[in-house]
Amino acid sequence: xxxxxxxxxxxxxxxxxxxxxxxxxxxxxxxxxxxxxxxxxxxxxxxxxxxxxxxxxxxxxxxxxxxxxxxxxxxxxxxxxxxxxxxxxxxxxxxxxxxxxxxxxxxxxxxxxxxxxxxxxxxxxxxxxxxxxxxxxxxxxxxxxxxxxxxxxxxxxxxxxxxxxxxxxxxxxxxxxxxxxxxxxxxxxxxxxxxxxxxxxxxxxxxxxxxxxxxxxxxxxxxxxxxxxxxxxxxxxxxxxxxxxxxxxxxxxxxxxxxxxxxxxxxxxxxxxxxxxxxxxxxxxxxxxxxxxxxxxxxxxxxxxxxxxxxxxxxxxxxxxxxxxxxxxxxxxxxxxxxxxxxxxxxxxxxxxxxxxxxxxxxxxxxxxxxxxxxxxxxxxxxxxxxxxxxxxxxxxxxxxxxxxxxxxxxxxxxxxxxxxxxxxxxxxxxxxxxxxxxxxxxxxxxxxxxxxxxxxxxxxxxxxxxxxxxxxxxxxxxxxxxxxxxxxxxxxxxxxxxxxxxxxxxxxxxxxxxxxxxxxxxxxxxxxxxxxxxxxxxxxxxxxxxxxxxxxxxxxxxxxxxxxxxxxxxxxxxxxxxxxxxxxxxxxxxxxxxxxxxxxxxxxxxxxxxxxxxxxxxxxxxxxxxxxxxxxxxxxxxxxxxxxxxxxxxxxxxxxxxxxxxxxxxxxxxxxxxxxxxxxxxxxxx
Numbered sequence: 001x002x003x004x005x006x007x008x009x010x011x012x013x014x015x016x017x018x019x020x021x022x023x024x025x026x027x028x029x030x031x032x033x034x035x036x037x038x039x040x041x042x043x044x045x046x047x048x049x050x051x052x053x054x055x056x057x058x059x060x061x062x063x064x065x066x067x068x069x070x071x072x073x074x075x076x077x078x079x080x081x082x083x084x085x086x087x088x089x090x091x092x093x094x095x096x097x098x099x100x101x102x103x104x105x106x107x108x109x110x111x112x113x114x115x116x117x118x119x120x121x122x123x124x125x126x127x128x129x130x131x132x133x134x135x136x137x138x139x140x141x142x143x144x145x146x147x148x149x150x151x152x153x154x155x156x157x158x159x160x161x162x163x164x165x166x167x168x169x170x171x172x173x174x175x176x177x178x179x180x181x182x183x184x185x186x187x188x189x190x191x192x193x194x195x196x197x198x199x200x201x202x203x204x205x206x207x208x209x210x211x212x213x214x215x216x217x218x219x220x221x222x223x224x225x226x227x228x229x230x231x232x233x234x235x236x237x238x239x240x241x242x243x244x245x246x247x248x249x250x251x252x253x254x255x256x257x258x259x260x261x262x263x264x265x266x267x268x269x270x271x272x273x274x275x276x277x278x279x280x281x282x283x284x285x286x287x288x289x290x291x292x293x294x295x296x297x298x299x300x301x302x303x304x305x306x307x308x309x310x311x312x313x314x315x316x317x318x319x320x321x322x323x324x325x326x327x328x329x330x331x332x333x334x335x336x337x338x339x340x341x342x343x344x345x346x347x348x349x350x351x352x353x354x355x356x357x358x359x360x361x362x363x364x365x366x367x368x369x370x371x372x373x374x375x376x377x378x379x380x381x382x383x384x385x386x387x388x389x390x391x392x393x394x395x396x397x398x399x400x401x402x403x404x405x406x407x408x409x410x411x412x413x414x415x416x417x418x419x420x421x422x423x424x425x426x427x428x429x430x431x432x433x434x435x436x437x438x439x440x441x442x443x444x445x446x447x448x449x450x451x452x453x454x455x456x457x458x459x460x461x462x463x464x465x466x467x468x469x470x471x472x473x474x475x476x477x478x479x480x481x482x483x484x485x486x487x488x489x490x491x492x493x494x495x496x497x498x499x500x501x502x503x504x505x506x507x508x509x510x511x512x513x514x515x516x517x518x519x520x521x522x523x524x525x526x527x528x529x530x531x532x533x534x535x536x537x538x539x540x541x542x543x544x545x546x547x548x549x550x551x552x553x554x555x556x557x558x559x560x561x562x563x564x565x566x567x568x569x570x571x572x573x574x575x576x577x578x579x580x581x582x583x584x585x586x587x588x589x590x591x592x593x594x595x596x597x598x599x600x601x602x603x604x605x606x607x608x609x610x611x612x613x614x615x616x617x618x619x620x621x622x623x624x625x626x627x628x629x630x631x632x633x634x635x636x637x638x639x640x641x642x643x644x645x646x647x648x649x650x651x652x653x654x655x656x657x658x659x660x661x662x663x664x665x666x667x668x669x670x671x672x673x674x675x676x677x678x679x680x681x682x683x684x685x686x687x
Contacts, residue, residue: 003027003224003250007276009257010284011291012650013591016254017056017228019284021063023252024226028068041223044244045072048232048262051588053077056228071222075237076197079204083195086214093207099193099538105528107561108535109196111552113137116188117181125177134559139614140178141198144185146619148201149234149266154182164618164625192538205236209243218247225251231259231269235621238272245278253279258643261586264612270622289591290315290656291649299645301676303638311681318600318658318678327661328363331596334657335577336371346373347575348593352648354604356581359665364579374576379584381563384528387521389509392419394554396504397497398453401487403547405453407554413446413455414438420508421474432474437467441475455479481507492546497553501529528562529553582644583611591651598659600678601670605644606637641673 008019024043045060047053057072064070073081080103083090087101104112114137120126121133128136143157152160158175189199208214225244230237230253241251253275260269287295294316300307311317319334321327331351338344353360356377365375384390395416398404414435421433433441445456457479458464458472467475485503487495505522514522532553536544556562578585578592582605599605618625628636649656660678664670 005245005251005279006253007279007281008252008254008284009276009281010254011258011287012256012589012647013288014284014286016256016284017059019282020226020228020252020254021056021059024060024070024224025063027224028064028070041221042069042071044078044222044225045070046075046078046225046227046233046237047072048229049074049587050077052229055589075233076200078240079236080195080197080200083200083203083208086208086217089211089214090203090207093211094190096190097193101193101195102534102538103195103200104189104535105531105562106197107528107556108532109141110134110137110561111556112194112535112539113141113185116185120177120181126174126181128171128174140181141185141196142613143178143615143619144182144196144198145201146198146266146613146616148198148205149236150268150619150621151205151236151239152619152621153206154179154186154202157182160618160625161615164615164627194535194538201234201236205239209239215243215247218244219249222249225249227251227253229254229256229259230272230275231256232262232267233272234266235268235271238268238275238621241275242278251279258646260640260643261583261647263640264608264616266613266616266619268620268622271620274622287646287650289650289652291646295646295649298649298677299642301680302645302673303642305676308676309680311677313682315654316656316658316677316681318660318681320660320662320678322662324599324661324663324665325363327598327659328360329367331598331657331659332364332367333371335596336368336373339373339577340371344594345575346375346577349596350578350580350585350590350592350594351596351598352580352582352585353598354582354602356579357665360598361579368577376576376578378578378580378588378590380579382517383560384521384524384562385557385560387518387525388415388419389518390521390525390557392416392508393501393504393525394557396420396482396508397500397550397554399455399482400485400500401497401547401550402451404551404554405448405450407551408453410439410442410446410448413453414442417441417475417478420478421471432470434471437471441467445475455482478508495546496533497546497550498526498529498533502526524562525557528557532556582648585651586644586647589651591653593652593654594657595648595652595655596657596659597648597674599664599670600658600660601662601672601675602664603670603672605672605674606641608637608640 006023008016008023010016024045028043045056047056053072053074057070060070060072084101088098090096091098114121114134117126117137121137126136126140127133131139143161144154146152147154147157147160158172158179161175162172186199186202189196195203222244225241227233227237227241241253245251255269255273255276257273260267263269286292294311297309297311298316301309301311319327319330321330335349335351339346339349351364361377361380365377368375385394391412392415395408395412398408399413415438417433417438418431418435422431441458441461444461445458447454447456455475455478458467458475461467464472485500487500505526509522533549536549540549578590580588617623617628658674658678658681660670660675662669
């Protein structure tokens with residue numbers, strides 16, 4: 001008798017993942033007393049995102065002693081790997097060229113789509129009032145991803161947009177043009193063996209999954225599927241699970257009714273919930289953290305204006321000020337005092353800010369660091385170009401390759417001198433050439449030239465002796481290196497820019513004591529460069545224009561569209577106060593002793609913001625596309641806020657500090673729904 005499929009449902013931190021690992025270990029354990037164990041084929045294990053995948057993989061290794069065949073991945077990772085692995089089947093079915101597929105990164109995808117659609121952009125056909133060109137291109141590409149993740153044909157994109165948007169938002173001609181451009185984009189990419197997330201989704205559900213030959217491979221490879229947090233999965237995942245169940249491959253799925261963190265980013269929890277009809281349902285009861293004791297009261301306070309109760313000051317209290325600057329300072333100082341007194345450790349505190357902005361991040365980091373309290377931002381994806389080291393590399397490229405003089409200026413060269421003059425044995429900030437000397441050198445020794453900008457010898461400066469030996473020696477070392485490695489016209493054909501960038505990094509930037517953020521930026525720079533020129537070679541062949549490609553690469557990074565990879569989960573053990581926005585914290589599924597919820601009166605707690613793509617609600621299998629009324633939108637926002645509150649409260653063990661300032665940074669008064677929570681608390685001392 002085959003194993004039955006199981007649907008494990010429960011709130012945040014209620015033990016769903018523990019139940020899933022238990023079911024998996026029972027089926028993989030040859031000593032289990034159940035009907036029979038899995039045969040040799042692999043168990044397919046899915047987690048909602050990369051961080052969760054690593055944590056789940058570690059738990060499975062411990063539970064099974066690492067002796068059982070298990071394939072742990074994410075839904076997107078699985079779809080991508082399957083499309084690449086079975087590319088020959090797709091080549092045969094779609095009559096494509098037999099070149100190996102290459103996945104485009106989002107920034108490269110947008111740049112190539114902009115180039116392909118330039119006739120429509122230049123003529124004004126592809127435009128939308130109030131939307132920049134780059135945002136319109138990104139939004140168009142997002143439609144492809146949303147449709148593919150939902151298992152909706154590209155040919156129905158314009159139809160869904162026309163039906164789902166109100167008359168004020170509707171633009172049928174634009175939707176039809178975007179659909180036409182996406183169909184052209186799909187054909188252009190597939191003819192060159194290029195893949196994007198949207199195309200991977202489309203190829204998988206439309207062409208690969210229905211193939212009997214592929215389904216036979218699924219049956220041979222996998223003896224069970226174990227999917228954690230399926231409320232975060234796209235509708236396409238359900239098509240996969242239904243197929244596996246039809247092939248008599250049993251499944252275990254966990255579902256959080258108060259999850260749906262990725263709803264608006266292609267997740268369809270309501271559609272996934274219908275899969276429970278094919279499973280035996282197990283309920284994991286009980287709430288964790290403060291959700292168990294004060295969850296219901298806090299949710300009622302936030303959403304029911306007729307309800308009021310006094311929240312316990314020992315568990316939930318507030319810090320209220322007139323201005324936001326005062327709020328940030330008071331919160332940071334009180335945390336520092338609590339850490340200094342031994343009441344709490346830095347790693348036990350998280351500060352959650354809706355739409356965490358640069359001002360809050362910088363202020364909190366500076367104040368806490370000055371008090372000796374380490375601070376770290378969770379998954380902060382800062383643009384690569386904000387790194388001085390990366391900017392210095394881009395500047396040096398203009399000094400090595402001909403024709404790039406217009407991409408740099410005197411200030412950029414001065415910054416490069418400061419960055420590159422740091423000794424590999426010294427701290428990154430300890431440079432032989434300080435900013436003042438760098439500026440003086442550039443005023444006199446930097447020669448601007450559109451074709452060949454260059455640096456003159458330090459002796460060109462009449463009073464070069466005032467520079468000091470250390471600064472002069474560092475400058476001459478940099479200048480000599482540039483002259484030695486300068487790319488001549490006859491070398492362009494055989495030159496590989498990726499090698500030049502790697503050489504620059506090794507020569508000037510790499511050192512053993514690099515901080516993690518600098519190391520991440522350099523790694524991402526090298527990976528981005530490698531990917532960029534792989535795509536260049538695929539599209540334009542090996543005889544591409546090297547100078548033009550280097551110029552395009554520099555412009556790509558300076559637009560700020562490339563970010564360093566977020567910190568991996570293993571770094572979360574570092575003892576530091578954590579800064580995060582709502583989405584990132586919930587996605588990482590962390591928990592802390594203390595929570596600090598800042599800007600409690602901000603309307604951002606109710607808004608989806610960047611955590612929702614335009615038109616996402618129109619690409620759901622769980623409901624047909626139709627215009628939503630104001631009441632429906634409001635009810636949806638209230639339901640989402642309720643889920644946020646229960647989820648966050650389940651992730652805090654002892655105390656919640658609510659931070660409120662009467663005025664936001666913009667000077668506007670903050671009167672959001674959660675202000676009722678601050679009014680129901682007393683101002684307390686963290687200790």
